[in-house]
Amino acid sequence: MSAAPNRRPFDAGRAAYLALNALLLGFLLLPIAIVLVFALNPTPYISFPPVGVSLRWFEKFFTNAEFMNALWLSLWVATVVLVLSIVIGAACALALARGSLPGRAVLTAFFMSPLMVPAILTGLALFQAYLLSGIGRPVWGLIAAHTLVAVPYVIRTTLAVLHNFDRRIEEAAAVLGASPVRVFFEVTLPLIRPGVFAGGVFAFIVSFDQFPVSLFLVVPKGETLPVVLFNYMKFDLDGAIAAASMVSILLALSVVLVLERLIGLKAYVKL
């Protein structure tokens, strides 16, 4: 397979292998393409095949106050979560990798555990805690919840970078007379930046697309976009949902492209 010469007699096994994989890729991508078709299709209900192209659903989405409030709330929450989780997560990763902490493996597993616990239970537990302590359901409570599930991504990507880079660079700086503080700001921090950014992108998307953690923590009229879409979809399946879906897909995609521009996709996948 490795040095497969291009000019071999027709290989049925290889062809079947490629055809199967093409089919599976289609399974992954087609649903997203279909959403685009429905976002542009002008009929008032979801129907196939499409009859034309119009922007009326995008117009409906962008002029609907409920959708717009939810979109802004989601963007605002995701931005705050991005900043908070970058700071908290990167600091935590540095402590785990460089702090000579006892029980490092256990601590790392602990900080990863929000990814292992069902997200809907994290939402439920926080709902119960907020209920019992009588603080209601403030926006900062939602932000704290999203930050909790976003921080593990930042820790993971930052740790990956910290494990990969050569400690001797830091040592060399120290030998050459840099104080620990200076080594940190001028050597360590620039080196871990790609990992932190990659984690930040995950954090943003995790928050922006978050549903299960938000479900019990939002108040009526203060719902995030996924919750509003979910409630809308229970009764209505028109093109507005498709348009909203396209908007969030494009948002996620542009975040990834920015990331690709900044640091390249490879650092992003190497977890």
Place this chain on the structure above:
Amino acid sequence: MTNAARPSPIAWLIAPAGLLFVLFFVLPFAVMTAMSFYSGNPVTNPNAFLTTRHYERFLFDTAGIFHEALWSTLRIGLVTTIVSLLIGYPLAHWMARMQSRLGHALVLMAVIAPMLTGIVVRTFAWMTILQDKGVINTTLMQWGLIEKPLPLMYNEFGTIVALVHIYVPFMVLTLTGVIGRIDERLEQAARSLGAGRLRAFVEVTLPLSLPGILAGSLLVFALSISAYVTPSLMGGTDVLTLPMLIAQQVGTSFNPNFAGALGVILLLVSLAIVVAYNRILARLAGGQGMA
């Protein structure tokens, strides 16, 4: 136990994360567990007393729905895992063995793209495909292959299709890492010794990728038994899973104590799976080290 190195000042950087996790993770789960043993809200209701009645309600299941919900949660999770593995393995193998960097990057993009699309959006995509007036049914009816729409949605089938689509990327990414680390020369050696391509794969690559298969399955199973959006939108009235039951208790029945008990049960089930699979993984890794 002795620790050779004393914690350095950098260790203090763990404090913000520690505080966040204690206040918004450890404490809430403790509260949820405590609530599940109370008859009401112990802060606002002075008459609330300690009880195991929520667990008894689940255990004896006089309403006859709780065991069914648990069972269908596990069944949907299992089928989703198996199908995700069958779909994810060929893709992961293809990606891990791909020579062209560009091709690799493109497939990777294609696998990651759905992950960056929210669960709600992806579930919506499947609703447009599988509903009675959806893509599949309309096309089949236009071709005259069927008279009336096939029941593709508002049942377990539709739920599983959408769940598979949502969780396959996790399977692919886990498997790609493991398959990529298997030395390709092992397979080549088997082939030069006369094994066919299929046999070389079945007897060399497949067994060596077992840890990846288990790790990916663990991930997908844990994710799909805790799914809420997809079963509640795709399942209609046919499907009731544990997460849906929990949401019902919070939303419509407003019984946070019983919801807490259900939460503890779901938590125990998923933790048991995580622990079991971690054990298997550790044993496999150990066995490989000795070989």
